[in-house]
Amino acid sequence: MITTVEAVPFVAPKTQGAGVPDQDLVLASKNLYVWFGPRMVLADVSLNFPKNSVTALIGPSGCGKSTYIRTLNRMHELIPSAALAGQVIFEDKDIYDPTVNPVDVRLRIGMVFQKPNPFPAMTIKENVLSGLKLAKLSNSNQNELVEKSLSQAGLWNEVKDRLDNTGGSLSGGQQQRLCIARSLAVDPHVLLMDEPCSALDPGSTLRVEQTIRELSEFMTVVIVTHNMQQAQRVATYTAFFLLEDNNPGYAVEHGPTQHIFGNPIDQRTSDYVNGRFG
Amino acid sequence: MSTALIENQTPSAQRPWRKKSRNDVLIVVVASTLPALFCFTIYQIGILSPVISGMLFVILQIAAGAIAGTIHRGRRGLADGVLIASIGFALAFIGTVMSSVIWSVLTKGLEALKWQFIIQNNEYITPTSPLGYGGIGHAVLGTLIIVGIATIISVPIGIATAVYITEVRGRSRVLVQGLVQAMSGVPSVVAGLFIFATLIFTGVFEFNGLMGALAYTILMLPTVARTAEEVLRLVPEDLRSAALALGASRARVVSMVVLPTAKSGLVTAMLLGIARVVGETAPLVFTIFGSAKTNINPVEGPMAAIPLYIFNGVRQPFAPEQARAYSAALVLLFLVIVFFTLARVLSSDRRKGKK
Numbered sequence: 181m182i183t184t185v186e187a188v189p190f191v192a193p194k195t196q197g198a199g200v201p202d203q204d205l206v207l208a209s210k211n212l213y214v215w216f217g218p219r220m221v222l223a224d225v226s227l228n229f230p231k232n233s234v235t236a237l238i239g240p241s242g243c244g245k246s247t248y249i250r251t252l253n254r255m256h257e258l259i260p261s262a263a264l265a266g267q268v269i270f271e272d273k274d275i276y277d278p279t280v281n282p283v284d285v286r287l288r289i290g291m292v293f294q295k296p297n298p299f300p301a302m303t304i305k306e307n308v309l310s311g312l313k314l315a316k317l318s319n320s321n322q323n324e325l326v327e328k329s330l331s332q333a334g335l336w337n338e339v340k341d342r343l344d345n346t347g348g349s350l351s352g353g354q355q356q357r358l359c360i361a362r363s364l365a366v367d368p369h370v371l372l373m374d375e376p377c378s379a380l381d382p383g384s385t386l387r388v389e390q391t392i393r394e395l396s397e398f399m400t401v402v403i404v405t406h407n408m409q410q411a412q413r414v415a416t417y418t419a420f421f422l423l424e425d426n427n428p429g430y431a432v433e434h435g436p437t438q439h440i441f442g443n444p445i446d447q448r449t450s451d452y453v454n455g456r457f458g
Numbered sequence: 459m460s461t462a463l464i465e466n467q468t469p470s471a472q473r474p475w476r477k478k479s480r481n482d483v484l485i486v487v488v489a490s491t492l493p494a495l496f497c498f499t500i501y502q503i504g505i506l507s508p509v510i511s512g513m514l515f516v517i518l519q520i521a522a523g524a525i526a527g528t529i530h531r532g533r534r535g536l537a538d539g540v541l542i543a544s545i546g547f548a549l550a551f552i553g554t555v556m557s558s559v560i561w562s563v564l565t566k567g568l569e570a571l572k573w574q575f576i577i578q579n580n581e582y583i584t585p586t587s588p589l590g591y592g593g594i595g596h597a598v599l600g601t602l603i604i605v606g607i608a609t610i611i612s613v614p615i616g617i618a619t620a621v622y623i624t625e626v627r628g629r630s631r632v633l634v635q636g637l638v639q640a641m642s643g644v645p646s647v648v649a650g651l652f653i654f655a656t657l658i659f660t661g662v663f664e665f666n667g668l669m670g671a672l673a674y675t676i677l678m679l680p681t682v683a684r685t686a687e688e689v690l691r692l693v694p695e696d697l698r699s700a701a702l703a704l705g706a707s708r709a710r711v712v713s714m715v716v717l718p719t720a721k722s723g724l725v726t727a728m729l730l731g732i733a734r735v736v737g738e739t740a741p742l743v744f745t746i747f748g749s750a751k752t753n754i755n756p757v758e759g760p761m762a763a764i765p766l767y768i769f770n771g772v773r774q775p776f777a778p779e780q781a782r783a784y785s786a787a788l789v790l791l792f793l794v795i796v797f798f799t800l801a802r803v804l805s806s807d808r809r810k811g812k813k
């Protein structure tokens with residue numbers, strides 16, 4: 181995998197910032213490099229995600245945030261031209277170790293996508309329970325689980341009377357919350373969210389943010405967002421990604437959210453979070 | 459602000475986009491009646507032969523469409539008018555061909571179509587026997603059994619092939635695709651001869667229904683596989699990602715997400731496969747041989763099928779046998795319609811809120 185890719189003479193600057201404590205980590209990437217075909221899109225990303233924290237990933241479009249979180253639960257490898265180097269440590273084990281089954285990784289590291297993608301051939305209820313069926317898990321009280329997951333995603337009141345309608349009959353924002361409920365139903369240890377609120381109205385957005393804060397009592401969340409206020413409202417830690425010219429993207433600064441937004445170390449972080457940036 | 463609010467009335471529901479201005483209607487009426495009137499007059503006077511005046515009508519009507527379109531909407535209307543007129547003629551052409559086929563099958567086929575015709579078999583019936591006796595019950599059963607077996611074999615294999623090509627994306631994908639493509643070019647008589655040469659001539663099997671079903675399978679498989687492949691490609695990549703991210707294995711993604719999402723398309727694939735073979739005669743001649751007796755055992759003895767019955771019937775120089783052949787064609791047509799409607803109804807999603 182690595183040998184087929186030419187070495188690119190790009191050395192990513194070291195990630196700055198107050199950093200994140202490195203004990204009690206659930207998830208961490210170590211010197212992660214990512215390619216699409218011959219093109220390196222991420223260089224030397226090492227980030228830590230402590231247990232029960234919320235980390236926001238921010239940065240301009242195209243800098244590789246989506247690509248990065250897709251490497252965290254082995255969704256990246258589904259793209260035929262994809263390649264990578266480095267490690268992703270989840271609960272003390274490298275998920276790219278050849279002995280690890282990607283299916284187990286994805287079961288415990290859930291994901292919510294940028295575009296809502298409910299299963300159109302299933303009802304709302306079946307959508308919520310789909311994770312259990314797909315992974316052959318069992319649950320004794322399905323109705324309770326459906327209600328709990330939908331309430332956490334802030335959708336229960338809107339759909340409780342039509343759980344047997346298809347997922348496609350919901351509005352875009354409702355579909356997205358259905359997808360969140362679907363991810364929560366399998367009770368993952370980590371939830372990766374790629375701009376989960378970009379299709380939501382302000383009310384649903386606040387509801388989802390509330391959900392994220394509640395989840396962080398027992399779950400680790402990584403969320404990509406373009407909304408600076410949102411990052412400040414939900415995230416314990418924030419990482420700022422950047423891409424310059426034609427170089428790969430990399431993590432410029434990583435630290436507690438107050439530091440990144442209050443007194444960032446890097447000038448470019450300061451420019452970006454204050455909206456003085458392209 | 460609006461009057462409706464001042465008078466405190468709710469306006470009634472309207473569809474302004476459906477209204478046509480009187481001017482539009484006038485233009486369409488004039489443009490579509492003038493050429494017809496003109497040609498009809500010429501034909502009546504007898505200056506031109508019917509064929510020539512018919513051709514003149516097509517040309518004039520397209521020209522009239524062009525003029526009307528130009529008057530109505532300028533240059534963009536020109537293309538519109540020409541296209542509408544041409545499509546109208548194309549539609550009329552296909553409609554005429556189709557309805558004349560159906561009409562001749564109906565008129566000639568109704569004569570021999572009695573209740574007994576559908577349930578009796580053809581034993582003791584000679585080509586000259588009067589119409590009140592004998593029937594094609596044996597051939598209906600034969601066709602149902604043979605097509606049924608062919609469907610049972612080719613649909614799973616066809617869908618599995620499509621899954622291999624689109625979902626598994628295995629190494630020999632290109633090879634398999636090429637083979638399927640090549641198979642769809644096999645002439646139907648060759649399919650029958652192939653089964654004959656490999657299984658019957660070599661003495662492994664006798665003439666029987668299963669051999670016919672296998673010959674049909676050779677024809678059905680590529681149709682089912684290629685249609686299913688197209689249908690599976692239409693399933694959005696997002697859904698596969700979503701299922702994988704929930705911790706599903708590849709196999710589960712296919713069986714629980716991809717196939718159910720493409721369900722109605724897969725039914726179409728099956729129907730197209732059946733439509734491909736149900737009227738085929740050539741694959742049956744060397745495989746089921748044909749029979750006048752009722753035989754519902756596909757692995758024992760010659761069998762009858764409707765297409766083969768029609769083929770043998772219309773070749774006879776006797777009126778009763780020809781009438782029976784036409785009735786058989788009518789029964790086949792009816793069978794296909796009933797079956798297709800049934801499959802559609804059963805596969806349509808009757809849940810609420812379907813997009």
Ligand SMILES: Nc1ncnc2c1ncn2[C@@H]1O[C@H](COP(=O)(O)OP(=O)(O)OP(=O)(O)O)[C@@H](O)[C@H]1O
Binds near residue numbers: 216243246247248
């Ligand atoms: N499937 C792919 N094949 C090839 N290149 C890709 C693919 N997906 C993304 N890229 C490239 O990788 C880089 C990072 O893309 P990515 O989607 O991770 O950006 P992003 O930070 O999520 O942007 P946005 O904020 O707009 O979502 C981009 O240059 C993009 O063109």
Ligand SMILES: [Mg+2]
Binds near residue numbers: 245246374
């Ligand atoms: Mg993105």
